[in-house]
Amino acid sequence: MTKIRWSAAAVAALTLVLGFGTPPASAAGAHEGEQLYPVLTYRTGPYAPSGIPFLGGLQDYVRYVNEVQGGVNGVKIYTPECETAYSIERGIECYERFKHGYEGAPTAIFQPHSSGLDAALLDKAREDHVPVFGPGGGQAHAFEGRVFPYSFPLVLDYWSEASIVVKYIAERAGGLDKLKGVKIATLYHDSGYGRDTIEPLKILSEKYGFVDIQIPVPHPGEQQQTQWQQIKQANADWVFLRGWGVMNPVAIKTAARVGFPVDHIIGDIWSGSEDDTRPAGGVAKGYLAVSVFPPGTNYKILQEIKKYVIDTGKSDLKDTSKFGSVYYNFGVIEGILAVEAFRTGQAKFGHRPLNTEEGRWALEHLDLAPDRIEQIGATGLVSPIKVTWLDHVGGSSAKIQQWTGTEWKPLTDWIDGDRALFHDVLEQKALDYAKEKGIAPRTNEDALIN
Amino acid sequence: MSSTTLSAPATAALPRTARRALAVVLGLAVLLLPAFADEYWLNSILIPTIVMGLAGIGLNLLMGYAGLVSLGSAAFMSIGAFSAYNLLLRTPWLPLPLALIVAGLIAAVAGLLFGLPSLRIKGFYLAASTLGAQFFFEWLFTNFAWFSNHSLTLTISAPRLEIFGIDLRPAPGRYLLVVATTALLYWLAANIVRSRIGRDLMALRDMDKAAAVIGIPVASRKLLAYAISSFYAGVAGALFAFAYLGTSDAHSFDLDKSFEVLFIVLIGGSASLFGNFLGAAFIVLTPIFLTRLVELLGLSAVFDNGFLINLEHVLFGLTIVVLLIREPDGLAQMLRAIRARWAAWPLRA
Numbered sequence: 007m008t009k010i011r012w013s014a015a016a017v018a019a020l021t022l023v024l025g026f027g028t029p030p031a032s033a034a035g036a037h038e039g040e041q042l043y044p045v046l047t048y049r050t051g052p053y054a055p056s057g058i059p060f061l062g063g064l065q066d067y068v069r070y071v072n073e074v075q076g077g078v079n080g081v082k083i084y085t086p087e088c089e090t091a092y093s094i095e096r097g098i099e100c101y102e103r104f105k106h107g108y109e110g111a112p113t114a115i116f117q118p119h120s121s122g123l124d125a126a127l128l129d130k131a132r133e134d135h136v137p138v139f140g141p142g143g144g145q146a147h148a149f150e151g152r153v154f155p156y157s158f159p160l161v162l163d164y165w166s167e168a169s170i171v172v173k174y175i176a177e178r179a180g181g182l183d184k185l186k187g188v189k190i191a192t193l194y195h196d197s198g199y200g201r202d203t204i205e206p207l208k209i210l211s212e213k214y215g216f217v218d219i220q221i222p223v224p225h226p227g228e229q230q231q232t233q234w235q236q237i238k239q240a241n242a243d244w245v246f247l248r249g250w251g252v253m254n255p256v257a258i259k260t261a262a263r264v265g266f267p268v269d270h271i272i273g274d275i276w277s278g279s280e281d282d283t284r285p286a287g288g289v290a291k292g293y294l295a296v297s298v299f300p301p302g303t304n305y306k307i308l309q310e311i312k313k314y315v316i317d318t319g320k321s322d323l324k325d326t327s328k329f330g331s332v333y334y335n336f337g338v339i340e341g342i343l344a345v346e347a348f349r350t351g352q353a354k355f356g357h358r359p360l361n362t363e364e365g366r367w368a369l370e371h372l373d374l375a376p377d378r379i380e381q382i383g384a385t386g387l388v389s390p391i392k393v394t395w396l397d398h399v400g401g402s403s404a405k406i407q408q409w410t411g412t413e414w415k416p417l418t419d420w421i422d423g424d425r426a427l428f429h430d431v432l433e434q435k436a437l438d439y440a441k442e443k444g445i446a447p448r449t450n451e452d453a454l455i456n
Numbered sequence: 457m458s459s460t461t462l463s464a465p466a467t468a469a470l471p472r473t474a475r476r477a478l479a480v481v482l483g484l485a486v487l488l489l490p491a492f493a494d495e496y497w498l499n500s501i502l503i504p505t506i507v508m509g510l511a512g513i514g515l516n517l518l519m520g521y522a523g524l525v526s527l528g529s530a531a532f533m534s535i536g537a538f539s540a541y542n543l544l545l546r547t548p549w550l551p552l553p554l555a556l557i558v559a560g561l562i563a564a565v566a567g568l569l570f571g572l573p574s575l576r577i578k579g580f581y582l583a584a585s586t587l588g589a590q591f592f593f594e595w596l597f598t599n600f601a602w603f604s605n606h607s608l609t610l611t612i613s614a615p616r617l618e619i620f621g622i623d624l625r626p627a628p629g630r631y632l633l634v635v636a637t638t639a640l641l642y643w644l645a646a647n648i649v650r651s652r653i654g655r656d657l658m659a660l661r662d663m664d665k666a667a668a669v670i671g672i673p674v675a676s677r678k679l680l681a682y683a684i685s686s687f688y689a690g691v692a693g694a695l696f697a698f699a700y701l702g703t704s705d706a707h708s709f710d711l712d713k714s715f716e717v718l719f720i721v722l723i724g725g726s727a728s729l730f731g732n733f734l735g736a737a738f739i740v741l742t743p744i745f746l747t748r749l750v751e752l753l754g755l756s757a758v759f760d761n762g763f764l765i766n767l768e769h770v771l772f773g774l775t776i777v778v779l780l781i782r783e784p785d786g787l788a789q790m791l792r793a794i795r796a797r798w799a800a801w802p803l804r805a
Contacts, residue, residue, distance in 0.1 A: 049762045050769060058762060089747070089765045094701060094708060099500040099744065125611045126703040133625070145609055196598060198609035198705060224595075324760065442545075442605075 035109025040084040041077075041348055041359040042111035043068065044104035046119045051091030052251065055281055056333045061087075062323035063337020066315045067307075069322075071345055074314050078348045079357040084111045090120065097123035098130075105136050105362075114365030115139055115158075115347060117340065121199055124159075129443070131156045137366040139347075141298075141340055146202065146428075149399040150436035151370065152447035158369050158398045160343060161391060162275065162298050164199075164248075165206040165432065166402035166423025170296060171246050171272050172210050173421055174406050186215035191242035193233060193257060195250045196222040203248060206428055213427070227253030234264045242266075248274040254282035255290075262289035269294065275404070279332035283409045291411035298389065298404045299339055301414045303330035306383030307338065332414065339388055346382075347372050370395045370451070389420050395451040399425075486635055490628030498627040499700075501744075503634055505736045507695045510638045512720040512732030513645050514688025519718075520727035521649060522681035523661025524574055525582055528589035529717040531570075532686040533693025534709035535563040535593060538603050540694035541612040545605060552619050556637065560690040566593075567686020574678050590711055597706035604705070611705040614698035630699040637695060641688060645729055648684065657681055658727075689717075723779065724786050731788025738787065746771055 045064060048057035068083050077083060086108060088100035097120060107113050115137050118124045124140045128148070131138045132155070139158035146165045148157040175190065176182045192207060194200035204220055211218035219240050221233050227249060234257075237245060245266065247257050254277045261271055269292035273282065278295025286293075303312065308330060315321050316329055328334050351360045351368030360368060372393040379388050391401035402423035407414045440447055490498060515529050539559035543550055550558070566589070573585040597603050597610070604610045617624040617633070624633050648654050656677050659667040668674045697704040716739060724735025746768040750756065755764060783790050797804075 047761065047765070049765050061761075087761055089768070093712075094704075095504065096743070098701065102496045102500040121609070122705070122707065125609055125705070126701050129613055129702050197707070198607075198611060202609065322761070324762065 037084045038110035040082045040111040042108055042113045043083050043085050045085045045087045046100050047087045047089045048092040053092045059328040059331050059333040060337040063334035064341045065322035066311050067338045067341030070311050070315050079352050081359055092120055094122045094126050105134055112359050112361045114360040136362045137369050147432045147435040149397055151395045151398045153436040153440040160400055162402055162404055163399055164202040165428045166425055167296055168203045168206040169424035170404050170421050175244050189217040189242045190244045191219040191237050192246045193221050194248040195253055196224050200248050223253055228256055230256055230260045234260045238264050245271045247271055247277050249277045255285035258286035258290045258293055268292045290409050293409045295407055296404045297407040299332050299336035300416055301332045301335055305387045342388055490631055495627045498631045503631055503700050505740045506634050506638050507692055507700055508736035509733035511689055511692035511717045512735055513729055514685045515717050516721050516732055518681050518685035519721055522657040524681055526586040527583050527714050528586040529689050530709040530713035531589040531593040532563045532567055532689035535566050536690025536693035537697035538597055556691055556694055559694050560687040563690025564683040564687040567682040568679050571679050571682025575675050590714055594706045611703050613703040634695055634699050725788030728788035731786050734787035742772055
């Protein structure tokens, strides 16, 4: 008998679940007249340690824009969250929930916050006409706006990153002509992300004559003794570390154990945060990394956020010591890019919330020149970019930074990647993709494929 | 597993004609659903529920009916997905239904190979050996770019999704593809369970020595169980990759996914076919429901986001624990109890 009562309760619960498991797609709601900016989060799961400060930076910047600046030209930004724990399936559910707007606020752009989800949305977003933008680490061939009108891998791709690393090594060697015979070993996370630099480094080594050594590390990378022995045996001069998560501190520690000089290891953009060096301890001092998200609090905009958001106790961060860390600043930078895209769109379509088609237009005309960056108070924090319908990356600059043992210090100014060198190869890849999918590349800015 | 009932109970609650009429009405409702349901429902609730339910059937045939174990369901799903992708890409003349079937058969062959240890070992040891499949195929599809047609990020995406020239890529098309495939395979599974093979498998589950004594070919039946189970997983994997995600890579089918299929079987009910869909619905819907609940209760004004998300995880885990304590035979058993109750109403069953 009790069993049956329990069952009835369970069925009632299931009906309830079915009943409001679904949010009304675009029901008139409390957020009419606001700009929807859905925030996919990973505050739980394996990547939560980088997710929490990153989301803190993003939410704090939006709060600053909303409360101190009164929104973008008076239009408030609404940022409902959707937790994915970095899983693609949950991410797709979030995408479906928000793609046509939410509670009366329309969607203009969508940020997946995960390379896997970014790839999974490539086709869906094109069919739905939703511009997807992921700063840092999109698919390199998606720069081609003729084939991918709704993909925006802004700021930097891994191919440019590889050329920046080679440029920096050349600078240290005394010029590009001195690269001949230099041995550069790339230690990469064995995944699509990690393998992405194999091809550009091959092209670069053919051009400059350095010796290109590629060594994979299986996920998650807790054991790297063999790989580092291999590096020692090959007598490598430099190591380009393309890690992710736990692989980074393990690499730094193992390098110290086999006696490889730490100041000749250059980390990838995802191998250069405080969480990658601190766990390695003292041996990490002197370690280098590519940086598009420079840490530090010494930027005008960060001081403003500190004054109005952190010090007033309104921050999304529980642990405010993360303020100014690499991932926090990454969040701020992403927020700046989104807000500037809204501003660009509003200049054309009027001071109101934008829809996805207008959002695409806005991203394709995003032009962050140095003087605009200065006005925002983000000089040195955000690299200048200019997006066009033909080029959806818009720039390719990064700095090289060094770990002092307690914090990251930039060693260089923005270094430009050699995008011209790769242009033809990547363009061909995009066109091949178009052929495989039966997409006709658009021939002018306004002609959109469907 | 011995506590489960041998076969689905034949409740004579309704006369046969009434049951048939009900089935027809339900079938029509399912087919006409895309006309009413919006894209959100189709894309993020119905399609994943049905596809994961199908994967659940695959594992349930192995675990619930044959009493064997597998922690490699996701590996067989990935074989189905990668096979279907390569078939559609490299043999353009092959129609979609045939490609799905061949992909399933390739997964079945792999399942047969990885089922070989079951002839010698049992229980936890067997479970550990099926883990081998899980790690092997994830490694294979990450390390040999040929499987993903040398794509930059090692991802695969549906090259074409059409039947007789009809484009199935919009949500209703993908939904109908999933429903039709699942209905056919469900019917097949129901027949397998009731056939001689099904009875042999259940005899094996309940006592394999006795089964051998009465003349059941134990070795070939065990391998057959792995093959059938992997066939279902393979087709489900192809649908998961192309009808649901759209794009996937080897990591979409990691160990977590194998556990998810296992939970679907446990929550839905072992040795039940329909229960798998209940289990899948539970896994897909509960997290979404909890998020909505937190939103409706206005908790976000009181607590910070990080806390709420962790609270949701705790509640989800708690629901599973309570559910399995109250009803170890899963949601399917609950449904049966309710059906029995209403069959006798207003008297007590």
